[in-house]
Every structure is written in structure tokens, then in C-alpha cells.
Amino acid sequence: MDYGHPIEFGTFITPVNDPPQAAVARAQLSEQLGFDLVTFQDHPYQPGFLDTWTLLTWVAAQTSTIQISGNVLNVPMRPAPVLARAAASLDLLSEGRLALGLGAGAFWDAMVAMGFPRRTPAESVEQLAEAMEVIREVWRADSRDQLRVDGKYYQLKGAKRGPAPAHDVPIWLGAYKPRMLRLVGAKADGWLPSLGYLKPGDLARGNAIIDEAAAGAGRDPREIRRLLNISGEPGKGAAQWVDELLPLILDDGVGTLILGSDDPLELQRFAEEVIPAVRAELSTRRTNAGPVRSAVALAARREGIDYDALPASLTAVEPGDFGYAKVRSTYMRGGSPGLVIKARDVEQVVTALAFAREQKVPLAVRSAGHGISGRSTNDGGIVIDLSEMRDISVLSEADRLVRVEAGARWKDVAAALAPHGWALSSGDYGxxxxxxxxxxGGIGWLAREHGLTIDHLRAADLVLADGSRMHVSETEHPDLFWAVRGAGANFGVVTSFEFQVDEVGDVGFGQFVFDASDTAGLLERWGAAMEAAPRDLTTNLIVGAPRRGQSLAQVYGVVNSSTPDTIIERLTPIAEIAPLLDQQVQLVPYAGVMNVPDAPHEGQGDPVARSGLIDHLTPSFCAAAAALINAGTAYFFQIRSVGGAVADVPEVATAYSHRAANFSVVAFGASKSRLDAAWAELATHFRGLYLSFETDQSPERLAEAWPPATLARLRALKREYDPANVFRDNFNIDPLGD
Ligand SMILES: Cc1cc2nc3c(=O)[nH]c(=O)nc-3n(C[C@H](O)[C@H](O)[C@H](O)COP(=O)(O)OP(=O)(O)OC[C@H]3O[C@@H](n4cnc5c(N)ncnc54)[C@H](O)[C@@H]3O)c2cc1C
Structure with a gap:
């Protein structure tokens, strides 16, 4: 039977220690010759051999594309939880090039001589099966529970998991006897015997046992790759090789042929003469090569998505796929989408959107997954993910015009602009x-001096609901350009933006911690200090509920100046708003302020946040806000300074409203009903809200984000550009609403 795996070729190199670099050189040669895989036997008691694991790491470091594996690793001598971590680490370091060939152990006298317990054949298979479970559990880094295994050979008592490998590391077993073969069928990803140890008919017999065990475990036998170590007498001609190898592939289903040889000339001849000849023969005689999705992965598919209709040009992650844990949730919200399509260019966005429109499931658009409302994930729907579209380029040095793809993060933008002495007013978190x-919108560290991010937008490229591509600017489709700047998510997938950026070099970055016992007074004094401050100062303030009787507030801020005296002058009034407990002021590049470490997106549940835009921090607002904070209703309460240049832009110029507000307020709560009730008390103080800091999707929030005339204009445009309401999952402007 042909199991349909794309054919691959590998080498089987002796890990000799004479000289130590010889095996590495043969691995490098294997890569140069175009082999897919290089493997090494593992006999950790053999005096003339290098340790195989150490050799694998060295080979990984000295090669760049070839897959690497033990052939096969001695599991009884390599503690499974440590082997799991070592394998994941090597897979990460080699960028996904590891395969884990495992064996139940051999040469027991030598192993016993090194202090390992002798096992019967049955025990060694049992141990291998347990080891595989342990290894796969350790790799499940996304699982939050501690790892407990009460096995016969492994006892883990609350072990930490991870790291997860870079890719779905296949586990191949070196197996000959029925018990091992059944384990291959039930649990492994590949069968790796040596032809030299097999009698005629053993491959077919082995396949039959594996296939039956696979079916018994609910698996498709095609999930299991059949690999085979082969060797030939020196000088065997290409034609003879082809004659011998073709039946192994076509009749016995072998998908990977691994040549055992340390002779560079033989490796070269095989690569140059045999492999092309085999491939040429197969191209006419084999039609069913293609990846096989496992039964487990198929069972994890969600209703309403025609997975088989996904265009071949698209790369997507399904619930049963290895990479799913990394893409299912966002920074703020736990999700379980049915399909995450990773678009790499505009054409793929068009294709993905057309596919998504055909499916009867929710659609989310994701750039970097930091949306506070968390609507860039969903349950059972499709996500179009642009995170791989993150190019940043300069269009005009003279005009400081840059083009940025939607999937870039603001820290990438800051780092790319820094060498030019430029920066773009964006958010406060890279x-x-x-x-x-x-x-x-885009309220960030330079807002009071340089306005919102959208105020720097000169043009944008969108894919509209009907799949058409549109370039919008003040002169091309100005109505849509207006809508994109504040309500873009309702009108299409923006694939790239053209921004005019500012000259910004080093800035003063201040961090202060205050005693916030007088919470209301502190808020009032900070508000007054900010309203009086020159525009080159933008700060934000975070206050939490009292803990262990102590109430603390933090203020972070940027002074857009590299002159120390100016920085001190601007920050001094801020430092005086309340008893100061700690302070730090640094002169740093703007890109340094934005440079935060990458954090995995592990949001859980639904976030709860409420937003308000307010003109002044009046005594009555500050008293009400202090009551909310001190009651513990919000676990995070933040006020950002806006105003300044934000208010210079006419209210009608963009679809971002309430520009006169000097402050943007946001509160995160653990309980939606409690926070909503408290927010209703504050509502009279607000002139509107900023949707980026809001999670409540009710239509009333739209009326707070936009005054009636603006909302009516947006609705009319929605009817024109997205009449079927395709983009509706995040603060939907219903085209049929009034
Ligand atoms: C830690 C943190 C700090 C923040 N700080 C600030 C700040 O200082 N200032 C500020 O203004 N905001 C800030 N925000 C809010 C942030 O601006 C928004 O949440 C923003 O939507 C995140 O963008 P994203 O691409 O990462 O989000 P995603 O989660 O990828 O997308 C959020 C939503 O935006 C829409 N969307 C995303 N990409 C596109 C696209 N290419 N075309 C059309 N629509 C799209 C979708 O509706 C999507 O649901 C912060 C958020 C977090 C989590």
C-alpha cells in the first residue's frame, strides 16, 4: 500500500569520535547534497562514539535546512521529561528541524553496566509508551495545569510544562516485534526499521499490524510515515538502486529512505544519480502524494466551515493543528475559532475574504491581536490574521512618508523609524x-504634541467586503478615507497605511509612584497639572484599589525633548501631585520606550472594560472615580492625557469624535455587571468614549463614540461599501440601523 507521503531521503551517519568533526562534516555534506534528513544511531555506552544528543545539537548549529534525528534514541537511558525539554529546545534553536526517533533500548548488558535496570522486552515497550505520553505532555506548554503522571516508569508530581517545540515534532519508533508495531500504530508518527534486520515480507506484515492498531485507535493509517534504513554494496549502480527502491515505495509504502553510509562518494552518487532517478519514476507512477490530516485533527473541525474548499494558496491553522494554541486567543480574550487564515499578501487577503464570505460563521480581522474588546478572535468562526504582513518602508525621505503594513506592531515601527530620527505618534505599548x-484613533506618548495616529495618515489600502481593492486618501475616495480614520474596522481589511511621521529623537521618560490615600485630590491635581503643561508633555496615570491598606498611583510620561533641564521642568509639577514614593527619569530613544518583550497571547474569557472621554477632571468626577477605585470595582483604572494637538484637528475631519476631551479614561473590571453599574454613575461626566478602550458591544456605545451626524454619515457609507454587513464583529455600524 502507498500511504501517500511525499518521498524523502535521508542519511544515516555513524557518530564516530575519530576525529570528532567527521560526523558533523558528513551531516553538512548531506545538506549540501540535498538530502532531507540526517540521522545518527544512539549507543551511549560505545567508547568510540560521540554522545548522539550532543552531536545532534552541534549538527543543528552547523547546518541550516536539513532535518535531524536520532536513529533511534535510547529511551531507557534518557529520562523522558528531560528528553522532552531537550527536544523542544533543539527544535526551537534549529527552527523546527528536529524529528524524534525513539527506541526501547538494546544491548542491555552495556546499559546494565552503566547502572540502568534491565527490562524485559514487554517492560521496555511499556516504558517507551509511557515516555511518549510524558514527552507529549511536557510539550503542551499552553496547558496551565501542572503535570502529574503516576506511571510505572515515570512519576511526575506537579512538573512544569514547556517549552513547546517550534513545530509538530514527529515521533518515529524503531520497531520490529508486534508489541512495538502496535505501539507505532496506536501512538507514533512514523515507523523506522532497518532493512538489514528484516526478512522478505516483514514490511508488509509490519504494515498490516500497524494499520490494524491505527484503525483500532481511531487513526487513519496514512497518518503514520513509513521510514526505512537502507544500505548498499559499494558500486551498486543507479539502475539497480531504482529497481530495488521502487517496490519499497510503491508496494510497501515507504515514504522516507535513509541511506546508511559514511562514504562521501557514495552519498554523492546516491544524491546525484539515484534520488533524481527514483523521483522521475515516481512522478509518472504515483498520484496520491499529499499530506494526511489526522483523525484527531479532523474531529476537531467546527461546523459551518467547508475546510476542503479552502484555496490551496492559503495557509491556515485549524483547531487540531499543532500551532493552534498560539493563534486561538488574543492578548485580552480567550477564543476557539474554527480556522485562522494567515494572509501573507493582499492577494491572500482577497482570497481569504472571499472564502470566509462563503462560510456561515463569524468573521474576525486580526492584525496583532491586542484589541481590548477581543473581537479579533471568536468561537467557531474564521479569523483573517495579518500578523505576517508587517513590512515597513520609507516612501519619501524628504516628506517623511512611510508605508506600514497592518500586521506590524508599534515597537517595530518605532525601531524602523529611529535610525532616521523619526517617530510616529501611536499607542503607549509597543x-x-x-x-x-x-x-x-491612536492615543499615545506624543498625542498632546503630535495628535492621534490617524492624524498622520495620508493614505490607506483596503480590501472591501466585495473583494475589491481600494487606495484611499484625501483625493481618492475621500469619504472612505474619512471613515477609515476612526471607524476603519467597519469598512474593510486595511492592508497598509501611509503615514507622515515626525522628527523625534531621544525623549525624557518619567515613571513615578505616589501615595494615593487622597485618591480624589491626586486625580484633580494631576488633571490640573496636565492641562497647564506644555504640549511636549504627555502622561498617563494608573490607580488601583488599596492593597494591604496602602493606596498607590503610578504616572508614566514622555517629555518630547532631549534637554535634561526641559525634562525636569516639565516633570516637576507632576512629581508634586501627591507624596512621592519612587521616581525614575531617563533620557532614552523613543523606540526604547516602545520596546517591550514579546508576550504570548493567552487571553482567557471575556474582558470587561469601559471607556469615557472627559474634558476636565472636576472635583465631582474625581470624587466619584475615587469611590469606584477604592471600592475595588476596577482592578485597573487609567487616565491618559489627550487634548493639545488632538483638539487642533477639526471635529469633522476624521471619524474620530470628541477631540476636545483632555482625558481618556478606562477601567477594567472582573465583574461586568458591577463595572457597568459603577460606570453608569460616572456617565454624566463623560462627553463620549473611545471604542479602542471599550468592550461593551451594545449599540448605545456607538452613540457615545460618535455624535448623531457623524454616526449617520458612517451608516450611509456602510450602506454603500458594506451593504451585506460583512465587517460586523467589532462595534458594528449596522447599515440598516437608523
Ligand atoms: C496593552 C495594551 C495597550 C494599549 N495601549 C493603547 C494606547 O496607548 N493607545 C491606544 O489608542 N490604544 C491602545 N490600546 C488599544 C489598541 O489600540 C486597540 O486595542 C487596537 O485595536 C489594537 O490593535 P491590534 O491590531 O493589536 O488589535 P487586533 O486585536 O488585531 O484588532 C482589534 C480590532 O481592530 C480591527 N482590525 C484589526 N486589524 C484591522 C485591519 N487591518 N483592518 C481593519 N480592521 C482591523 C478589528 O475589528 C479587530 O477586532 C492598547 C491595547 C492593549 C491591549
């Missing part, structure tokens, strides 16, 4: 994505 923020 991990946030360009796509979500630049379609909504």
Missing part, C-alpha cells in the same frame, strides 16, 4: 498592532 489602532 506590542499593539498597527491595523487595529490606526483604524480607530
Amino acid at each position: 506590542g499593539v498592532g498597527v491595523g487595529g489602532l490606526a483604524t480607530a
